[in-house]
Amino acid sequence: MLDVVIRKPDGSTAVDWQHVGVRTAPPLPVAPALRSLLPGGLRRGSTVSVSGSVSLLLALLGAASSDGAWCALVGFPRISAEAAHEYGVDLARLALVPAPGEGWTTAVGALVDAVDIVAARPPRGRGLAPADIRRLAARARSKDAVLVPYVAEGAWPGADVRLHARDGSWSGIGDGTGRLRARQVEVSVTGRGSAARPATTSLWLPADGGGVEQSVPLAPVIELAG
Numbered sequence: 001m002l003d004v005v006i007r008k009p010d011g012s013t014a015v016d017w018q019h020v021g022v023r024t025a026p027p028l029p030v031a032p033a034l035r036s037l038l039p040g041g042l043r044r045g046s047t048v049s050v051s052g053s054v055s056l057l058l059a060l061l062g063a064a065s066s067d068g069a070w071c072a073l074v075g076f077p078r079i080s081a082e083a084a085h086e087y088g089v090d091l092a093r094l095a096l097v098p099a100p101g102e103g104w105t106t107a108v109g110a111l112v113d114a115v116d117i118v119a120a121r122p123p124r125g126r127g128l129a130p131a132d133i134r135r136l137a138a139r140a141r142s143k144d145a146v147l148v149p150y151v152a153e154g155a156w157p158g159a160d161v162r163l164h165a166r167d168g169s170w171s172g173i174g175d176g177t178g179r180l181r182a183r184q185v186e187v188s189v190t191g192r193g194s195a196a197r198p199a200t201t202s203l204w205l206p207a208d209g210g211g212v213e214q215s216v217p218l219a220p221v222i223e224l225a226g
Contacts, residue, residue, distance in 0.1 A: 025144045028064035028116060031088070033214045036201050037163065037189040042117070045141040049149050049156035050119075052165035054079070055087070055205045056187060057119055057150050059212040060163070062088025064117060069093070072111040074100055075121035076150075086210035105132045112136065112145045119148040133157055161191035165205065182208040184215055 027041035042048060042064060050057045054076070061071050066088040072095040073079055079098075081091055095115060100107040104123050111118045118140075122128055137158055140147040149156045156162070168185040188200040202215035 028069055028146060029067050031059055031063045031212050033201075033203055033212045034059065034063075036214075037187060037199055038161070042146045043160070044116075044144040044146060046160040047137050047140060047147045047149070047156065047158065048161040048163065049151055049159040050163045051151045051155075053168070053185060053187075053205060054150070055083070055183075055212075056163060056165045056185070057148065058084050058087040058089060059203075059205060060148065061117055061119060062211070065089045065093060069116035070114075071095070071117045071119065072097065072115050073119050074108050074111065075104060075123065076119075083206075086206065087212065104128075105136070108136055108147075109139055112139045112143055112147060115145065117146045117148060119150060121150045130157065159191065160193065161189060164188050165203075168205075182206060 025044045027043045029041050030038050042060070048060070050060060058079075061084075065071050070093045071089065074097045076096075077098040079096070084094065085091055095111065097107050097111070100123075104120070105128065108118055108120045133156070136147060139145075149159070165185045165187045168183050182204050183206060185203055185205050186200055187203050187205075188198060190198045204213045204215050207213040
């Protein structure tokens with residue numbers, strides 16, 4: 001590779017073009033159960049869309065929040081603080097804007113300037129202008145933030161990574177007894193770069209006792225004679 005640098009009169013490096021535009025901020029961590037889907041964590045400056053499960057969204061934020069990242073939730077009027085805490089979200093570093101109204105784009109853009117992860121649910125009943133979507137993605141890149149749009153249907157245009165949860169089944173209810181304790185879901189990832197190769201994993205979301213865990217197939221039952 002050609003070594004191109006601009007040097008000062010004393011010989012020290014002023015600009016090394018091999019490192020111009022290369023991000024030095026480390027990625028944000030994800031829960032161990034999500035590492036098979038996001039082996040590199042949450043890359044700063046990226047857009048990661050989530051669909052199919054608000055629990056998946058909270059699980060995505062949990063490890064980074066526990067590690068000290070500031071997070072924001074925009075457009076989620078019914079998020080349970082207790083549920084967020086169970087997934088690891090530090091409520092002391094969580095900003096909530098439940099009803100931004102007509103100022104949705106403005107609120108998301110301002111928070112991208114200020115916090116590490118902005119999870120936002122687009123306003124229902126009206127689409128966002130493609131130019132606004134591009135501006136938010138560019139703003140996240142320039143601020144080393146992670147933009148996490150939550151889409152109920154379809155896909156977020158231009159997302160670097162897309163996570164989707166489906167086929168949930170609850171456990172804990174017996175024959176007229178018990179209570180819902182855990183939910184098993186299939187989560188798939190598609191995208192660009194390291195996420196270009198699709199992958200799918202089975203998760204407990206939530207797991208029995210809260211949080212997210214990898215779903216491990218049960219060992220077969222062997223009946224012993226006698």
